[in-house]
Amino acid sequence: MSVAMKLLQSLPHTDWLTSVYSAKQVLENEAKVAQSQNLAMFHLMELAGQAAFTHLIAHWPSAQHVLVLAGKGNNGGDGFIVATLAKKAGLKVTVLLTCIPEELKGDAARAYQAMLVAGDITVINLLDDSSSLAALIHNEADIIVDALFGIGFHGSLPENIAQLVAEVNNSSTPVLSIDVPSGLCATTGAVSAGKLVTQAIMADVTVTFIVLKSGLLTGQAANFVGQLKLSNLGLGAAFSQQVATSVYWQRLHFDDEDSTVPLLAKRLNTSHKGSIGMLVTIGGNIGMPGAIRLASEAALRCGASLVSVCCHEGNQALVFNGRPELMMSATDVDSLRQSNALTHAKAIVLGPGLGHNEWAEQLYRQVVTQETSYAKPIVIDADALSLLARDNQLSHDFEKLILTPHPKEAARLLACDTADIEANRIESANKIAQKYHAICVLKGAGTVITDGKCTVINSSGNAGMASGGMGDVLSGIIAALCMQTDDTFYAVCLSVFIHGYAADILAEKTGPRGMLASDLFVELQKLVNR
Known part of the structure; x- marks a missing residue:
């Protein structure tokens, strides 16, 4: 361990520094850490969806119509959980699916079926030529939930998804992104250039899970993440203990005049x-x-x-x-x-x-x-x-x-x-x-x-x-x-x-x-x- 790391980890105010991880570290270790805590992966998905929905209600309490943009991976599964919870809360819910249902696998497929059981949720498919999509994005929905791509995304968005992202970003409808704004690399904070100027969702709020990812904190992230919220899903502490990192996020707090955050040593009266x-x-x-x-x-x-x-x-x-x-x-x-x-x-x-x-x-x-x-x-x-x-x-x-x-x-x-x-x-x-x-x-x-x-x-x-x-x-x-x-x-x-x-x-x-x-x-x- 470097001298710098020892210093940072020994500071009395541990909330000054938060451990940060790459997407690869999270993807390779979240299942093992969850297993060590006797937490099934589908239950982890349910917790993630619940956390996202809680932030949705906290930030937009008057929302009546939720539009969920869902991909075929586990990020889409989180979106299905949000859609289910929103419906149970009495909200109107529309889900825009970017794949055919048969492409959904594992926990994402399970979450999709649970959503269908909840009933009275409109599901439309991006692969279909839907003339109502623009109206949904610009006028009808009160809040858009971005569950297109998770932290495993890298490279460029497919052209049809890039067009959807551009449509969302050109609207005034607020956006909540789940785990990472779709199109943003969760490790580097890079956004790939494409035919369209904007190649990632510009979120108003991003709710990320378990631990912070480096790509949400630097690079182009500031243009896309909006307010960053971390929900550790009960795994954050265990993850930090079990998975080593050498990257940290510094965030001092000056909330009041009595703040005791360590800055510089007090200057002696005899100093000259x-x-x-x-x-x-x-x-x-x-x-x-x-x-x-x-x-x-x-x-x-x-x-x-x-x-x-x-x-x-x-x-x-x-x-x-x-x-x-x-x-x-x-x-x-x-x-x-x-x-x-x-x-x-x-x-x-x-x-x-x-x-x-x-x-x-x-x-x-x-x-x-x-x-x-x-x-x-x-x-x-x-x-x-x-x-x-x-x-x-x-x-x-x-x-x-x-x-x-x-x-x-x-x-x-x-x-x-x-x-x-x-x-x-x-x-x-x-x-x-x-x-x-x-x-x-x-x-x-x-x-x-x-x-x-x-x-x-x-x-x-x-x-x-x-x-x-x-x-x-x-x-x-x-x-x-x-x-x-x-x-x-x-x-x-x-x-x-x-x-x-x-x-x-x-x-x-x-x-x-x-x-x-x-x-x-x-x-x-x-x-x-x-």
Whole structure:
């Protein structure tokens, strides 16, 4: 077990981290775990259907007409259970079956027969040319239950199903997906491209079962899952005990002012700027002062007591204007050497606004070849990642190296396409971490943090963060928190969370559009003092 995994599992607030699994792990182990708990698989299907129906009623209590879209697998079986329960509750129920009944097997066939016994449920078949289907989806049904494909789905939807999905997504009728939105890969969060723009159900609520699946938490999942609800069906604890994982979902809770979630150790009254240490930030090439300023000020707001900036001399006035607390360490590689700033630094940020010219390359080379840098936290971001990708690897191992690529930068680091990165974000992040012997922070919806052995998927953040400078702010936060704790992996995970959570607070107040990276500073300061 890695040091990072031991740390995560030893934290006093176990609800901060939830075990996450791939679809393959669930499919291969759910029957064995159910058997160990003396639970028959058909009863497990009944429990899943009941859980889905409970959420349906909770979210749409006034619904009168339920339309269930059911495939031929066990996900369809869950849908038949929902249909049966809805009928027994007095609701009008229509089931759209995407196969002929004879194709149903095992527990799904049993659930279908039980549904027929319940009586007075309209069953129509997608294979038939039903002129009433559009009216059902758009006007007649109050709620659509998606039970087309379960967690075993991968690849592309069949064309007729893709057309059905597009029809559903173009309607205003709310959707509840069972286990996973049909068309979304439950392991990777990828959605295959097809002739139609939308290739997966866009759910309002997704009720998933037993344990969390990684594909519901990262990648394109944010566009399709809606509100994610987990129903463990009485098996969650047993599954986590019996099936090992190295992937976790981090979700801190700040529900009240008395929250005791562990963040940073209380700062001693005798602390001083020297004991906390100095951060050196390097970037800000000519014409690009904003990025290094944002990273540097974010670090100050998150507790780095001394921040010394190395930027192009033509940007000095712009970087330091209005923030006299920032110091200047150098303006080029020669003055950086003379200042001995890298030797005295407790942490380093390299890359925001660095550029790709000779000035940038000399500074990059100075940092990655100076022996005094090897044992301290170094955050490599932005343009420095491109320079690293050109090197292909580092000539020395750093003890606390953190790489923070967005998907395009990650593709450069692995010499592949951005689409390859997004096809499996967890695998891609792990490859980067292992190749460069670093902690990788693969940014995006459901940011992935990994040291190559333990992986954490982040829960915070919103679309308002699609704004210039957000990544620079994150680099500053990571460096500042690394200076204030002995565990780099924990510091990185916490940094990513509070970065997104600060944006969530702002989005709640003002909405996501128009959010600026510098808007996060006040909220960040509050969060690091929780």
